[in-house]
Amino acid sequence: MLTKPAADLSPVLPAAAFTWTRPASWPPALLALLSAGLLWLGWPVHPAPLALLLLVGWVPYLYLEDMLVRRGASGWKVFRYSYLTLVLWNAFTTWWVSYSTLAGGITAVVLNALLMCLPTMAFYHTKRLAGPRLGYVSLPIYWIAFEQLHLHWDFTWPWLTLGNGFATANQWVQWYEYTGFLGGSVWIWVTNLLVFRLISNYQVVINNSADAKTPRPQFLITNYQLLIATLVAILLPIGLSTLIGSRYREQGTPAEVLVIQPNFDPFTEKFEGGDKFIPYEEQLRRMFQLTEQNLTPQTRLVLWPETSLEENNWEATFNSSPKAVQIQGFLARHPGLELVTGATTLTTYPSKETASQSARFRDDIGYYDFFNTAVHFPGPATPATFYHKSRLVPGVEGVPHWLSAFVIDLGGAAGGLGSQAERTVFRTTTDSALRVAPVICYESVYGDFVADYVTGGATLIGIITNDGWWSDSPGHQQHLQYATLRAIETRRDVARSANTGISAYINQKGEITQQTGWWVPAAARGTVHLNTGITFYVRYGELIGRGAQGLAVLLLAFVLVRGLNRRFAS
Structure with a gap:
């Protein structure tokens, strides 16, 4: 309960706050560029302290999406600016793929950014049909479900899995022995959403202070709670990691x-x-x-x-x-x-029936595989x-059988190589x-x-x-x-x-x-x-990724039913 008189709260808001330019009024392209730039600056191989930028790197994008929705923008426009954010981040961070071939580098950036739009657009539609509260909860679920998918399908490219972003600051994520790198993805989304909410509430205080001599106390209480939650979300994982790291000793x-x-x-x-x-x-x-x-x-x-x-x-x-x-x-x-x-090794198969899907054929050899x-x-x-x-590089070593006629050489030995299940x-x-x-x-x-x-x-x-x-x-x-x-x-x-x-x-x-x-x-x-020794993560695997995929399916089913109900009701 706040017991101070309302008049005593005015010092909480600095004078500069009353003239602050709201991010929601910035050009959408600038917000997309800012988000992509922050994610790039926080990514390896920049100095370890810059990894903190990953904890706020998505905030401009969240403002961008919220601003477009409040302006009544179409889903297509939201998609365009979401894609702009993601393609810039991909280009800033993985432009080096073009050293192998320019066409391959461009393809990797363009297509991976397009795939990343799947979770962001699922978030947009969930928020539109089920409301902001469930919408914002759904965003990390959809994103991590996508990252889990990106680990296992034909077009796998987990280079930009968010949890990889702490590679140069790994002293902050010693708890990966329990969560794996998807735990880092959870950390990034939780802090970004909290910071976005905190700043949004701070704007509410500013807006109210323009209409009254003093801000309403309840807004300040909300800000205090959010501020504490945000600081805990940032500092607790770092402190826990420091404790784990200080106690761990090489074994074996x-x-x-x-x-x-x-x-x-x-x-x-x-x-x-x-x-x-x-x-x-x-x-x-x-x-x-x-x-x-x-x-x-x-x-x-x-x-x-x-x-x-x-x-x-x-x-x-x-x-x-x-x-x-x-x-x-x-x-x-x-x-x-x-x-x-x-x-580089080769092996032959006695017949077409025993050959793998990646096998090739020559009259003088029969069916054979490169490895x-x-x-x-x-x-x-x-x-x-x-x-x-x-785990074969898409477009270089691992080519889906149905796509083999459209292979784009990304560098190395082009074509589909063989692999093994275990x-x-x-x-x-x-x-x-x-x-x-x-x-x-x-x-x-x-x-x-x-x-x-x-x-x-x-x-x-x-x-x-x-x-x-x-x-x-x-x-x-x-x-x-x-x-x-x-x-x-x-x-x-x-x-x-x-x-x-x-x-x-x-x-x-x-x-x-x-x-x-x-x-x-x-x-x-x-x-x-x-x-x-066996860590928790090794023993139980990607619990976070599989859990997110299960929740994502339930959320999508709920949103689909909600959307159908609205259509029939209208």
Whole structure:
């Protein structure tokens, strides 16, 4: 209960408040630009403190939508400005995709922004048919349901999942071990909605103060409550994360690992046909040299990057191939050492009925598949084992069968590659505690996907990648930073080997403990800890995403019934 006289409340409102220009009177395009700009500034790889802007980045958009509705704008106009906001954010944040191909970069930005309009327009119609209260509650539900969908369908592109935005400020989200990165999406939407409501109520006080000598006390009480709720929503997760991080200690037995960064330019040197193509034998020689120069007797595992063994490696005869024989000979000279490398491999199918959907056909071969593969060499005498990359880059590696005729090359090896349904964990023979999750490139963006390796027994996340397609841009830096979130979600150390990019070690708190330079041949040796514990997130998966999808279906059904009732009633 407010006991002060109303006259004593006037100092609460500064004089500047009475002349403040309301955001609702700003041009819609300016509000769209402001929202996109704030989200971009808060995104990796900008300095960690700027991640706070994500907690208010959607506020201009919320004003934009509310202003258009109050002006009686059509749904089509709301869609246009929503799309403008989203396409600007996509362009500001992922423009670097155009380094691979300009057409591919434009397509990724344009189409992903269009898909992001699904939850924003569902929010608009829910608010219109069911009222503002349910409308604003529905917005984070629809958005997170969409993010969950974006993790699993043919056009998957979760790069801009909101929870990824705290990758450079991961000290604030140590609780991802319970929620996963979708917990960060919830945090962002809750704070944005509270800030929007707080500022909206502040405007109500200003508007009333113009008609009366003193503002109405009840508005100020509402503001105090909202202010407290907003501060709690911002500070409580940070404080909880700080507490968790301060108490957490690396778990598991230590092991020495070596990551190799050979640094072949993917446009000119790495692949046959490039202007400065380096013969595959020479590429292999460089990787052997970097490995030999940095080994110690304690090294138990070496990681070579994605597609280190390029050419066509048939899996049926792989162990007798010249490159495999060279690697086995190298391991024979270093007892106790094992190696994981990227490769391009192929396998055949006996008939059309047994072939996969991604299989190709040639008269001289029959049905066969290409794979982006991780290969494990357990030693000089044990046959190599394979894992096939299964989260494929849309338009580059993973192409829906019905869309294969319309593929847009986004960089890399265009066409539909094969994949596998289950995760494979490489179990070393010399150290039973060292069990490697062979995460290939783009797969490291998926929290639940990486968690599946840990469910399968992985004690170390080994990322092999080639980030040189996007040159010296935020792309390879964002990719590295996202891996820190996977470390927190699973509480697993990460060893990362990049052909061109940044090779690194990340501890179980998401701290980058060692990293190489960009675009230089390098090797990095580090000690990792092999944790066997299972986090809440690994054990139960994307509870937030699945829950949001269930609620979204119920909300859409309710809104549809409400809309039909209105139509029949009229």
